[in-house]
Amino acid sequence: MSVPVLLVTGFLGAGKTTFINRLLQAEHGLRIAAIVNDFGSINIDAELLAQTSEGVIGLKNGCICCSLQGDLMRTLKVVLSRTPKPELIVIEASGVADPAGIVQSLMDPVIWKEARLETVIGIVDAPDAARRADDPLWQAQLQGSDILFLSKTTECPQGDLKALRAGLASRGKNCILNMDDAPVPLSALFIEDNSPRAPVEADLQNDDRFVHVEWEYEGLVDLPSFQEAILRISDTALRGKGLLSFTGRQGRHVFQLVGKRATLSSAPWDQEKGCRLILIGERNAFDADAVLRKLNRLRMHTSDE
Numbered sequence: 001m002s003v004p005v006l007l008v009t010g011f012l013g014a015g016k017t018t019f020i021n022r023l024l025q026a027e028h029g030l031r032i033a034a035i036v037n038d039f040g041s042i043n044i045d046a047e048l049l050a051q052t053s054e055g056v057i058g059l060k061n062g063c064i065c066c067s068l069q070g071d072l073m074r075t076l077k078v079v080l081s082r083t084p085k086p087e088l089i090v091i092e093a094s095g096v097a098d099p100a101g102i103v104q105s106l107m108d109p110v111i112w113k114e115a116r117l118e119t120v121i122g123i124v125d126a127p128d129a130a131r132r133a134d135d136p137l138w139q140a141q142l143q144g145s146d147i148l149f150l151s152k153t154t155e156c157p158q159g160d161l162k163a164l165r166a167g168l169a170s171r172g173k174n175c176i177l178n179m180d181d182a183p184v185p186l187s188a189l190f191i192e193d194n195s196p197r198a199p200v201e202a203d204l205q206n207d208d209r210f211v212h213v214e215w216e217y218e219g220l221v222d223l224p225s226f227q228e229a230i231l232r233i234s235d236t237a238l239r240g241k242g243l244l245s246f247t248g249r250q251g252r253h254v255f256q257l258v259g260k261r262a263t264l265s266s267a268p269w270d271q272e273k274g275c276r277l278i279l280i281g282e283r284n285a286f287d288a289d290a291v292l293r294k295l296n297r298l299r300m301h302t303s304d305e
């Protein structure tokens, strides 16, 4: 019997990993394997998800909609050869991926026989949606989704939320659920239409649009200096995430940056010291060398206590 596959797409920081985390933790009794594609070589998402499930595999150093298509297929075969077999496979596309390229790969008849793509789930960051509306990548992700989940709805004014839902409905996206803090209803993720998928064209050229900086440091950094650096970097970065150790603070911390909103939370499972950070921006606005220089200056405000 072929294993159902859910593909989760959505813009940088929309809430894909959060959505999958909720799915992995929900009480459905299913054996789920998750394949997670992070931008760059620092696979933070896979590490975060691995805290809740053993079946998480990270794909890094590229994007599964283009350069990593072969890796995705190989990983799917490995996952399918596990004993016992997973009962559901969830694939998280990176935030810069056009899902059409991934759908195309998954429609390969050999893969389809063993793992059939059931639903493409698009996560839409509700408060960010108006700003993204004209973005061709955002539109491609929306267009390629069968079901949309709105995230961060509590941070979105009611009027804007209503307008967003109406706008999405007018694009023919008829299943829009509110995911803020609610458990993920598994039954809602399987569309009833069993007719074969129409072939898709992946024509969005995205390769050159984004740049990223990866920063690693074996020491601890000073928190106020880090906050100051991030405040400046957030002027041009679209997304950032990392695991960091701060002087005078116990344990490592998970850092998340989406637009200008940055959060830090403790990572109690992580006994290591040191910092790993990835920041992403648009090539025409984000000066990767300048960002790296700023981050490297943090090495001067540290102690290795």
Ligand SMILES: Nc1nc2c(ncn2[C@@H]2O[C@H](COP(=O)(O)OP(=O)(O)OP(=O)(O)O)[C@@H](O)[C@H]2O)c(=O)[nH]1
Pocket: 010, 011, 012, 013, 014, 015, 016, 017, 018, 019, 045, 093, 094, 095, 150, 151, 152, 153, 155, 179, 180, 181, 239, 241, 256, 257, 258, 263
């Ligand atoms: N308040 C709120 N925050 C959310 C929600 N979903 C995600 N977030 C936060 O948004 C940030 C990004 O969430 P992720 O789940 O990592 O987003 P992602 O789409 O996987 O991001 P990429 O790494 O760019 O692929 C994190 O700080 C989350 O805690 C939500 O529904 N409500």
